[in-house]
Amino acid sequence: MAYRHAPGYRDDERCEIVACADLVEENRDAFAEEFNIDDEGVFEDYNQMLRDADPDIVSICTPVPTHAPIVMDCIQSGVLDAIHCEKPMATTWGDARLMAQEAGRRNVQLTFNHQRRFHPDWREPKQYVDEGEIGELQRLEVACGELLDNGTHFIDLANFYNDERATDWVIGGIDYRNEHLKYGAHNENHGMAMWEYENGVHGLITTGFGEEAVPATNRIIGTDGVIEVHPSGASGYRIRRAGESEWDVHNPETGYESSIAAGINHIVDCLENGAEPELSARRALDVTEIIFGAWESVRKRGRVEFPLRIDDNPLEEMVESGALSPTPADN
Structure with a gap:
């Protein structure tokens, strides 16, 4: 899914892909090559990425049990304005509620990729x-x-x-x-x-x-x-x-990937104008x-x-x- 999120940012003139993180070296290197990320923007540890790259938005495209801990780390980093996470939200109802609560409390725009709304x-x-x-x-x-x-x-x-x-x-x-x-x-x-x-x-x-x-x-x-x-x-x-x-x-006649890009375009719009995204944590x-x-x-x-x-x-x-x-x- 990272390869489906990334074109949405790449093709939006308001955005620039500056960093990526992956535990597997060959995976992160291949992704960086595909999306022209400089070596200093390639990380094994996403917390290090947050500290060094200082991004405004991150997409989280990892297995479901990792969503809650990664989202919470991202929220608590104090670095981000927005987090766009793959669905489903989490593996427990408590974790899903906590992510939404803390994002709201810290004024971080948290969204989940229910992109079919845009197809x-x-x-x-x-x-x-x-x-x-x-x-x-x-x-x-x-x-x-x-x-x-x-x-x-x-x-x-x-x-x-x-x-x-x-x-x-x-x-x-x-x-x-x-x-x-x-x-x-x-x-x-x-x-x-x-x-x-x-x-x-x-x-x-x-x-x-x-x-x-x-x-x-x-x-x-x-x-x-x-x-x-x-x-x-x-x-x-x-x-x-x-x-x-x-x-x-x-x-x-519209492809599946276009709906993901449209969703990302929408969350960037909402980050700029302060509106609640259709893909908001509340709705998820x-x-x-x-x-x-x-x-x-x-x-x-x-x-x-x-x-x-x-x-x-x-x-x-x-x-x-x-x-x-x-x-x-x-x-």
Whole structure:
């Protein structure tokens, strides 16, 4: 992902890539060569990079369990104006809350890379929703491989379509029979969760590779129509309004990487004008609360009311306690 973030900075005339850090020498040297970073800007230790390079913005593109400690070190360094971190936020709800809290307390702009908000496939449907093309919003459905890794994107989009409304409760169920670690974090094999927003709109997510019950990555259901984004694995989106028998199909021709660059351009804009970024930690927390709340629902075997009052990761704790015993993955 570092190779996808970097062009966003390189191609923004307001930015200059001055340093990078990586524990692996060949990795940091290759990255530095690719993006023309001088030798004095290449570091093994990111704390040393912060001290010596004195950057304004950093992107954190590391495995999920390292997000919280690196973000906290960056916030507490007193050097940075902004931090742009890969998703998902963290492996525990407590760490996710702490990062957002401390960034706010120290006036550091903290964002997370939910870049799909800036891709036309997902962004254009929001305009149709806002213009009432499908009537009053009723339900938002999501389908993806895993709740934490993939789901963070598509739940974020559900929140986006519902104008960032607060969530009142969530209820979930999962199957975790085979160990599935992705970027260092546990993810269920197959799952389902439902939640309700304060305005009465409901969200539904189904997960599992090849087992998703929702026929699109995002399905937006209103009183007078339906929008499906990436229906049945296809690109683009389609709309079917009430009374119509055929889908109105749209296929914007924009690459995936362009949405990452657009997100970085947006966070630089917000750093300049003081506006809250669409990718803000506050909004990422709303997504993360639904994810950990769904797993907490599995642990407590009941509906979970928000605010979520835990600190740990319920899925990890259930594995550690033996409540779930996934077959270890082959190394």
